[in-house]
Amino acid sequence: MLDVRRLRLLRELSLRGTIAAVAEALAFTPSAVSQQLSVLEREAGVPLLERTGRRVTLTPAGRNLVRHAEAVLERLEQAAAELVDARHGLAGPLRIGTFPTATRAIVPAALTVLARRHPGLEPMVSEIDPAGVADALRAGELDVALIHEYDFVPLPAEPGLAAEPLCSEQMYLASPGTPSGGEETNIARWKDAPWITATPGTLCHAMTVRACEAAGFTPRVRHQVDEFATVLALVAAGQGVAMVPHLGLADLPPAVTLTRLPIRRRTKIAYRGGAGGHPAVAAIAEALRAAVPDGLGEGR
Known part of the structure; x- marks a missing residue:
């Protein structure tokens, strides 16, 4: 019988690429991960890994087993959801990941709704890109x-x-000057301006760079800042222009002009496959939908 915990390790290796990365992500030692994968190979009766020096790749049999592992893990999530549903009431920790603008604009109201409807749940919020x-x-x-x-x-x-999907919001070009509430503009108008972007590796940074490239230029980046309130303060100080979503405009300085862009940001609720029917996941999803601010569109 194949061990589910070892199947999870094999799945993680297929995604992360190295035993060291799997060990770090799952709080194991590399030697423990390697030993467990060796046991899984013995259970399977066929080679699952190819070792070349320090590198490890999956054999065709290993890749095929990962596909089955995905289905098994999803069914286990569904089973866990049904077991919870069979109990009376929801209780215990609920670990919620979120990004900063949603933390401020959506999550507090959602937690209020959740506490009223399911007081036994203990939400634990962590910000994560x-x-x-x-x-x-x-x-x-x-x-x-x-x-x-x-x-x-x-x-x-x-x-x-x-x-x-949860919601969708308008993106704006923030530039120094008196607010005008202008119509949509061509980003190429700002090709010679200094730009303020998020830090590399984030989706916000990739969005700005790709939007500028689609307009025919590469942005000349002066500052790299993740917090939109700080970005807007720098724009107001004449330090450059930036793209900012609707939810990032709570602390808008008076000396910033916003111009609508033909770009939208869409927020979604993510969870492990098969967990959508888990009562706790369904409860926070319902609370989040109830907490979406007025003026935001559907997330599709």
């Missing part, structure tokens, strides 16, 4: 998370995960 959510969910560090994507940066399909 959407780019890191998939690994955290698969590793069991989070139960549910808010993620976002942009028109120019769609999220890739992630093995073992599922997501449902």
